Amino acid sequence: MGCGGALLAAALALAGCQKSPGADGSGPSGDTSPAGSAASGPGAVFLGADECGSRGRESVTEVPCGSERAAARVIARHGGRFADGPLCPGRTDFVLHISANRPSVDEDGDGTVPQGYACMRNLEPPHPGDPGAGGGPRTVVGDCVHEAGRGQVRETACDGSGRRAPEYRVAAAVPSRDLCPAGTELYVALGGGRAVGCGVRV
Structure with a gap:
């Protein structure tokens, strides 16, 4: 859950952010998890839903x-x-980007694994995608961010354990800015039906 490079506008309004986790759980500016080079399981799709990866x-x-x-x-x-x-x-917790390739083993025997991506959840903690944990590919209610210069913000852990202290917390998600509660100082584009995150000072 993070804003890898959201733009600050008037009234500290943010543009949208989506990211893949880096070493510090940051967004698109962070490192992307490596793509699978070959399918090893029996599924019809390489790393299909509910399957596990190393x-x-x-x-x-x-x-x-x-x-x-x-x-x-x-x-x-x-x-x-x-x-x-x-x-x-x-x-x-992180997104695994799967490049189109021709591995020695694939899901249906046609010699290719098509391009795609898998949304992954660690089997054991830590879970950077949990609200307030400071990472993951999306910003959700409960996440915290800090200003990162040049009109940008980055997600950070709400408990202060990250490299930077939190400055704002996403308190609500609504369809439009005018529905944010009083006291909102930051508007974060979240995507989906409730596309606006309402940020308050922490």
Whole structure:
């Protein structure tokens, strides 16, 4: 959940933000998780919904969720590019971008794994996608941000454990700015039906 480079406008209004987690749980400016290089499980789709993946430095493979190598579960899976597709669920810890390739093993035997992305949830804590935890690919109610210079903000942990102290907390999500409660000082574009996050000072 983070704003990797939201623009501040009048009254500290923000443009939208979506990101993949970096080492500090920050957004699109952070590192993207590595794409899987080959499917290893029996599913019809490489890393389909409810399947699990290993965590590796150069590749991620599909493994049984009960395996000791399993690190995260797919909570949503979409084809195409992350920037063009549906939003990941709010509890997503990180997004795994899957490049189109021709691995030695694939989901249907046609020699290709199509481009797509998997919304992943770690099997064990930490869960940077939880509200206020300071990470994840989306900004949701309960998340905190700090100003990052040049009209930008970044998400940070609400408990102050991040590299920067929180300055605003997203207190509500509404369809339009005029529905934000009194005391709102920051408007964050969240996407979806409730597209505006109402930020208050912390």
